[in-house]
Amino acid sequence: MTASEVSSPRRRSRLVLFLIALVVLIAVGWAGAWVYAANRVEKELDAWIEREAREGRVWACAERGLGGFPFRLQLNCATPTLDTTSGDKLHITTTSARATAQIWSPNAIRAEFTSPARIQNKETGEVFGAHWDSLTMNGVGDMGGRPQRAALQARGLRVEQIEEEDTDASPLASFAELDLESSLVPANAGGPEDVSYSATIKGGSSPILVLFGEKGPVDLSFTGVVTAAADLKPMPLEQRLRAWAAAKGEARITQFTLSSPSVAVTARGTLSLDPQGQVNGNLNLGFAGVQQLAGQLSAAGIIPEGMAPMVGALAMVGQPADVDGRRGVSFPLAFKDGRLNLSGLPVGRVPPAF
Structure with missing residues (x-):
């Protein structure tokens, strides 16, 4: 070897x-x-x-x-x-x-x-x-x-x-x-950070909805951004809203859809609060099944029987629109210092948030 x-x-x-x-x-x-x-x-x-x-x-x-x-x-x-x-x-x-x-x-x-x-x-x-x-x-x-x-x-x-x-x-x-x-969404000029959000609910049900004549199931989805909202400390709701209003925060609703077998609702727009807690902003609200909902509320005793036709007549104020794939109407809502206008018509005042 x-x-x-x-x-x-x-x-x-x-x-x-x-x-x-x-x-x-x-x-x-x-x-x-x-x-x-x-x-x-x-x-x-x-x-x-x-x-x-x-x-x-x-x-x-x-x-x-x-x-x-x-x-x-x-x-x-x-x-x-x-x-x-x-x-x-x-x-x-x-x-x-x-x-x-x-x-x-x-x-x-x-x-x-x-x-x-x-x-x-x-x-x-x-x-x-x-x-x-x-x-x-x-x-x-x-x-x-x-x-x-x-x-x-x-x-x-x-x-x-x-x-x-x-x-x-x-x-x-x-x-x-x-x-x-x-x-978290970085804010400009070092101000309070914004929070983007989204939520999806499928197959929702509640005994409270049954009282309103809606057995469900209910589906919900929404996306948007709340500006100046990154303070995550627990605090009373009124205190949080006051701080948010002082920071000139806005709630921007990019997409909101709620649907059930009889009703569909959509919304988009921007809302804010002034230092007095008054609501300001604009929303475009879509509604399908408003007449059927009014009938359900009347049958459940939630609203007077004679009010159902009035609610149905309110649909005549809106513009025909596609609401989550259904025939419905849309209403432009405008809020100014707590005053609400529906399709350009004054409706009343929204109570201040605080």
């Missing part, structure tokens, strides 16, 4: 040992990087909880654990709770939650929640329950942890009001599908 033939197996052995050592080093390094990232996430999570508490939202877990090795960061939270200490004072709890993020993209988070949830208004004592087949939330934040985009998706969502005895529940609404999305 020649010297070269002897050295060849030795070189192969050294190569195999080198590759094994390299794999071990990579595995150890990756494990160390994961542990570092997990510790970083724990610290960032604690800092985020502190920031949220200062904003009036107190989050807690009965038990919290971090896992997901080797490629994910997964936070498991048993019995998560949320208490709002300003605005509407609520206590919200659900069974469990799981939030995951890829280790190379920790600011993109997907959260899944286990049904059911319980919502208590600590001021009024009212208690509500929510059940769902699936409920997920996706969010993307900046490096400081501030949310930039968020999306909520629910399937088979049912909402009910729970009586004091905690044994009876009154159904309030149900949705086959519910999708909500929002994102």
Whole structure:
């Protein structure tokens, strides 16, 4: 056997040992990087909880654990709770939650929640329950942890009001599908940021609608932008509206469509509030099935029987239009200092928002 033939197996052995050592080093390094990232996430999570508490939202877990090795960061939270200490004072709890993020993209988070949830208004004592087949939330934040985009998706969502005895529940609404999305839009000249939004509801129903003679199902979709609306701190509605009016915010409705077997409504336009809470702006409102709706409301006793023909006559004021694929009418609505004009005719005043 020649010297070269002897050295060849030795070189192969050294190569195999080198590759094994390299794999071990990579595995150890990756494990160390994961542990570092997990510790970083724990610290960032604690800092985020502190920031949220200062904003009036107190989050807690009965038990919290971090896992997901080797490629994910997964936070498991048993019995998560949320208490709002300003605005509407609520206590919200659900069974469990799981939030995951890829280790190379920790600011993109997907959260899944286990049904059911319980919502208590600590001021009024009212208690509500929510059940769902699936409920997920996706969010993307900046490096400081501030949310930039968020999306909520629910399937088979049912909402009910729970009586004091905690044994009876009154159904309030149900949705086959519910999708909500929002994102921050940078404002000009360093002013308050805007929020773009969209929502889709499919297969909605409610006992309240049945009282109005509408069994459903109801579908809803809308998109638009609310300017100067990026302050996410909990606060009373009146305070929020005052702050929004002071910032000269606008609600721009790009598309709004509501449809049921008997009625369809569309809208687009822009609305705002002045410092006195008066509504200003313009809306183009489309309506199909107004006469049938008036008959349903009359039969349900919601409006006097003699008013149904008057509501039908109101449709004569509008212009023929296609409303979500149905024959209907459109009405231009104009708001000026709280005064409402319908197709150029003065109708009355809208109560101030605050």
